[in-house]
Structures are given as structure tokens and as C-alpha cells.
Amino acid sequence: xxxxxxxxxxxxxxxxxxxxxxxxxxxxxxxxxxxxxxxxxxxxxxxxxxxxxxxxxxxxxxxxxxxxxxxxxxxxxxxxxxxxxxxxxxxxxxxxxxxxxxxxxxxxxxxxxxxxxxxxxxxxxxxxxxxxxxxxxxxxxxxxxxxxxxxxxxxxxxxxxxxxxxxxxxxxxxxxxxxxxxxxxxxxxxxxxxxxxxxxxxxxxxxxxxxxxxxxxxxxxxxxxxxxxxxxxxxxxxxxxxxxx
Amino acid sequence: xxxxxxxxxxxxxxxxxxxxxxxxxxxxxxxxxxxxxxxxxxxxxxxxxxxxxxxxxxxxxxxxxxxxxxxxxxxxxxxxxxxxxxxxxxxxxxxxxxxxxxxxxxxxxxxxxxxxxxxxxxxxxxxxxxxxxxxxxxxxxxxxxxxxxxxxxxxxxxxxxxxxxxxxxxxxxxxxxxxxxxxxxxxxxxxxxxxxxxxxxxxxxxxxxxxxxxxxxxxxxxxxxxxxxxxxxxxxxxxxxxxxx
Numbered sequence: 200x201x202x203x204x205x206x207x208x209x210x211x212x213x214x215x216x217x218x219x220x221x222x223x224x225x226x227x228x229x230x231x232x233x234x235x236x237x238x239x240x241x242x243x244x245x246x247x248x249x250x251x252x253x254x255x256x257x258x259x260x261x262x263x264x265x266x267x268x269x270x271x272x273x274x275x276x277x278x279x280x281x282x283x284x285x286x287x288x289x290x291x292x293x294x295x296x297x298x299x300x301x302x303x304x305x306x307x308x309x310x311x312x313x314x315x316x317x318x319x320x321x322x323x324x325x326x327x328x329x330x331x332x333x334x335x336x337x338x339x340x341x342x343x344x345x346x347x348x349x350x351x352x353x354x355x356x357x358x359x360x361x362x363x364x365x366x367x368x369x370x371x372x373x374x375x376x377x378x379x380x381x382x383x384x385x386x387x388x389x390x391x392x393x394x395x396x397x398x399x400x401x402x403x404x405x406x407x408x409x410x411x412x413x414x415x416x417x418x419x420x421x422x423x424x425x426x427x428x429x430x431x432x433x434x435x436x437x438x439x440x441x442x443x444x
Numbered sequence: 445x446x447x448x449x450x451x452x453x454x455x456x457x458x459x460x461x462x463x464x465x466x467x468x469x470x471x472x473x474x475x476x477x478x479x480x481x482x483x484x485x486x487x488x489x490x491x492x493x494x495x496x497x498x499x500x501x502x503x504x505x506x507x508x509x510x511x512x513x514x515x516x517x518x519x520x521x522x523x524x525x526x527x528x529x530x531x532x533x534x535x536x537x538x539x540x541x542x543x544x545x546x547x548x549x550x551x552x553x554x555x556x557x558x559x560x561x562x563x564x565x566x567x568x569x570x571x572x573x574x575x576x577x578x579x580x581x582x583x584x585x586x587x588x589x590x591x592x593x594x595x596x597x598x599x600x601x602x603x604x605x606x607x608x609x610x611x612x613x614x615x616x617x618x619x620x621x622x623x624x625x626x627x628x629x630x631x632x633x634x635x636x637x638x639x640x641x642x643x644x645x646x647x648x649x650x651x652x653x654x655x656x657x658x659x660x661x662x663x664x665x666x667x668x669x670x671x672x673x674x675x676x677x678x679x680x681x682x683x684x685x686x687x688x689x
Contacts, residue, residue: 208566255567275563287566318520321453321532322500326567 202298203274204262206290211255211433212325213285218249226250226286230261233281237274238267247300247307247441251393253433255326258289258440262300300441306370308386308439311399311431316379327380328399328435334406336376342405342415343372343383346398353422355398356391357430365391384439393430401428447543448519449507451535456500456678457570458530463494471495471531475506478526482519483512492545492552492686496638498678500571503534503685507545545686551615553631553684556644556676561624572625573680579651581621587650587660588617588628591643598667600643601636602675610636629684638675646673 207230215223219231227244234242246261269277274291282288312327314320319329349368356365368388375382383399401418404410410428418426452475460468464476472489479487491506514522519536527533557572559565564574594613601610613633620627628644646663649655655673663671 208563210566257566279563284569285566287563289563318453318524318532318534321455321502321530322568322571324529 200264200266200296202262202264202294202296203271204260204292204294204298204300205275205288207259207261208257208287208289209255209259210285210325211250211253214252216250216252216254217246217256217259226256226259227261229282229286230278233278234263234265236281237269237277238265240265240267245300247304248390248438250436250438251433254436254438256438259438260300260304260441260443262294262298264296298443303443304389304441305444306386306388306440306442307390308371308384308441309390309395310385310437310439311383311395312435312437313381313383313399313403314379315381320379323380325434326437328432330403330406332407334381334403335408336374336381336406338408338412339381339383339402339406340374342402342412343374345416345419346372346385350419351422352391352394352419354418354424354427355394355401356424357393357397358424360392362391367391367394395436396431396433397424397427397429399431399435403431404428445509445511445541447507447509447539447541448516449505449537449539449543449545450520450533452504452506453502453532453534454500454504455530455570456495456498459497461495461497461499462491462501462504471501471504472506474527474531475523478523479508479510481526482514482522483510485510485512490545492549493635493683495681495683496678499681499683501683504683505545505549505686505688507539507543509541543688548688549634549686550689551631551633551685551687552635553616553629553686554635554640555630555682555684556628556640557680557682558626558628558644558648559624560626565624568625570679571682573677575648575651577652579626579648580653581619581626581651583653583657584626584628584647584651585619586657587647588619590661590664591617591630595664596667597636597639597664599663599669599672600639600646601669602638602642603669605637607636612636612639640681641676641678642669642672642674644676644680648676649673 217226219227242263244261244263275288278288314327314329353365371386373384462471464472487508489506489508520533523533559572559574598610616631618629
């Protein structure tokens with residue numbers, strides 16, 4: 200038995216999320232369909248985590264067990280010729296049998312992109328949230344800073360979360376300015392359900408001057424979802440990278 | 445009567461070119477359909493030039509005559525709420541009656557974008573030509589330089605051209621490197637039919653080492669389409685800007 204680990208990029212626009220579902224088009228469904236053609240096995244893949252409908256990925260990671268002897272350097276190309284144009288395998292490597300894409304993950308980076316131009320850039324319309332009113336970038340940056348460290352992120356977690364607790368460590372929280380685009384980039388040891396989107400929804404209220412940046416810490420410490428802003432749309436969210444030790 | 449000039453951006457992927465055609469989906473067709481709704485007039489728009497099927501634009505310009513009294517600052521927004529998501533008006537202004545988007549144009553800039561990564565960036569897959577084999581950028585740059593100036597561009601013009609001559613002036617010809625992306629950017633007083641795509645097709649042969657960069661001048665001076673490389677696919681081509689005096 201071999202344990203194959205792959206890095207995959209996908210455009211979430213036309214997917215009903217990552218996780219396989221009987222009737223919907225999902226990233227996992229497409230990958231498993233192609234793996235079955237190549238290996239003649241009923242393979243189940245395990246990702247570093249799910250992404251919701253409409254969320255994109257540049258560097259999602261998954262693994263699977265197979266007895267197929269396809270050389271690892273051929274796997275990515277063989278899959279890409281059979282995958283639809285909105286999913287692409289970027290890398291394949293063989294890992295020890297105890298490697299697990301979710302359990303072994305050490306850090307993840309998510310980026311939420313906003314187009315803050317009066318008119319959005321048409322060519323990124325599926326990958327950035329358009330906010331035509333100028334945002335207060337300094338206020339947003341100030342608010343972001345208090346998220347770094349180990350905290351209970353219940354205020355920034357969907358009430359549908361089924362996790363036993365919401366304590367996570369954020370290593371980096373940056374607001375990157377690129378002309379009319381703004382990127383909220385968070386790196387942490389893990390993220391709770393809808394965490395980046397709720398943080399973004401709250402930062403948008405701060406950027407609009409509807410919440411003061413000093414409130415961010417009070418919202419965080421309140422451990423109450425109703426204190427935070429709304430969940431920002433999936434469209435601007437992308438899983439940038441997952442790293443392992 | 446008023447003469448309204450607009451700047452428009454479009455994603456050419458799902459259009460059969462700019463120019464209106466009875467049965468096909470075209471940019472002009474969409475714009476004229478929306479103008480009819482807003483003005484109740486059968487308006488015909490005049491662009492700075494056509495773009496072929498699959499070619500994109502960031503700053504195409506067109507004008508039209510109307511007796512509608514819609515304030516110019518409202519026009520863009522009123523149109524954008526009715527236009528499909530792959531066409532967007534960026535600017536509208538009233539011009540003297542003798543302004544003509546094509547005849548008055550002084551300079552145009554086109555850009556052809558290549559993704560030279562082993563794996564392409566999935567999110568730009570409709571806007572860049574993927575060339576997985578590393579291109580010789582120095583050779584391409586050397587070849588580009590000889591295009592600057594006033595020349596007969598017959599070698600880089602489709603044989604389907606109906607123009608009386610193919611003399612054009614190129615003010616700038618640049619190869620811009622942006623990580624794994626390469627952009628061939630040309631600014632000139634005008635471009636013949638398929639000119640940027642044939643120049644790109646020739647530069648790709650040079651980048652692949654199949655034609656020597658010194659050949660570029662000989663191809664240009666030969667004034668014979670059969671000397672140049674093939675016409676590169678529409679996908680990577682974008683009309684960046686049209687400028688007026």
C-alpha cells in the first residue's frame with residue numbers, strides 16, 4: 200500500500216464545496232472519479248479540511264491510500280488531462296503511511312480578497328468581493344492585530360460548528376494592499392467553521408466605520424457569535440497554503 | 445443631439461467578438477440592447493476597433509449619438525445594472541459632436557499574456573496562454589526591439605486583411621516579466637488584423653529556439669505573411685487602453 204499526497208488548486212465558483220455529496224458537483228467528487236479511472240480502485244481522499252461552496256484553493260492538500268503502481272511523477276499529469284478545467288493537481292508525492300493531510304497539518308494560510316475600486320476588476324470578479332465604498336484600511340489593520348496569538352474564537356465561529364472548542368492560534372494576521380485590492384491574510388494552526396469569513400465581515404464593518412477598531416478585542420473576548428459582524432460571502436476566500444513539518 | 449463616449453471592459457471568453465452579428469452573442473450586441481432599454485432609441489455604437497472572438501478588453505472605447513437626456517454620470521451605473529457580468533462600463537463622458545472613437549484614436553495598447561509556469565495559474569486560465577516549456581526571454585526581448593518605429597507590417601497581418609496598406613507605427617514594444625507570467629505589450633498608432641497575435645506566435649517560436657531572434661527583422665522586412673509564425677490563440681490577448689489627444 201502507498202500513501203500519496205497531492206497539492207490541488209481549484210476555482211470554487213462552480214463547485215458545491217470540497218466534500219463529496221451524492222448529487223452535487225464537488226471537488227472531492229471530481230478527484231475521486233478520476234482516481235477511479237486511473238487506479239481502478241474506489242479511492243477515498245482525505246483533505247486538510249473542507250472548503251465551503253464558492254471558496255477557492257491555491258494549495259489545498261489531500262492524501263489517499265492506493266496499491267496502484269503509477270509513478271508519483273506521472274500522477275499529476277495523468278490526473279490533469281482527465282480533470283475539468285477548474286481543478287488542477289500541482290504536485291504529487293509519496294509519503295510515509297502515517298501521514299494524514301488533516302492530522303499532520305501544522306499551519307494553514309487563508310486569504311480573503313476585496314476589490315475596493317469604484318468599478319471592480321472584471322477579470323477577478325469570481326475571486327474578490329467588490330466593496331465600492333472606500334474602506335478605512337488603517338482601522339482594519341489595527342483591528343486585525345489583536346487576533347494574533349492563542350484565543351478562543353467562538354465569536355468568529357458559525358453557531359453550526361460541531362467542534363468541542365474553538366481555541367486556535369493565529370501566527371500572522373495581515374492586511375495587504377495592492378492598488379484597489381485588499382487582502383486579509385491569516386496564518387494559523389487551524390481555523391474554525393466560517394472563521395475567516397466572520398472575521399472579514401467584522402473587519403468590513405470596521406472599515407465602513409460602523410464598529411470602532413478597539414471593539415475587535417472586546418468582540419473576541421466576549422466569546423459570543425452575536426457580537427461579531429456577518430459572515431462575508433464565500434467568493435473572496437481562498438485557501439492559500441497548508442504546511443507540514 | 446449628444447455624443448457620448450464610454451470606456452468598457454469585457455471578458456471575451458463567452459463572446460463571439462466585439463462586433464454585432466445577427467445570431468451570436470457579441471459585446472456590441474449586449475451594449476446596444478441595454479442602450480435601447482435606457483434611451484428607447486435604436487442606437488448604434490462605434491468602437492475604437494473590433495476585437496476578435498475570445499479577445500478581452502480593459503479599456504475599449506466607443507461612442508454613440510443620442511438625444512436622451514440621461515446625465516452622463518448616471519449612464520455607467522444605469523448600464524452596469526443591466527449588462528451581463530462579463531461587460532462593464534468604466535467611464536462615460538460627453539464629447540464634441542466630431543469626436544469619433546475610431547478616427548480620433550491616437551494610440552492603442554495591446555497586451556498578450558503567457559503563463560510560462562509548469563502548471564498554469566488556474567485563476568487566470570481564461571486570460572493567459574499556457575506555455576509549459578520555459579521560454580528564452582532574452583531572445584524574445586531582442587526580437588521585439590526591431591518592431592519599434594514605422595514599418596510595413598504585412599508579414600504580421602492576416603491575409604484576410606482588407607486594408608489598403610499595413611504601415612503602422614509602434615511606439616513601445618515591451619516584454620514584461622511577472623514571475624511565471626510573461627506579457628508582450630505593444631503600443632502603437634494602430635494595429636493590423638491579427639497583428640499582435642501573429643507577432644506573439646512568432647515570438648513564441650523564437651522563445652522556443654526554433655527561430656533566431658535576428659530573423660525577426662528579416663521577417664518584418666520581407667512583407668510576406670508566410671515568413672512569420674502562426675497566429676497565437678485569442679485567449680491571451682487584451683486591449684489595454686485607447687488614448688486620444
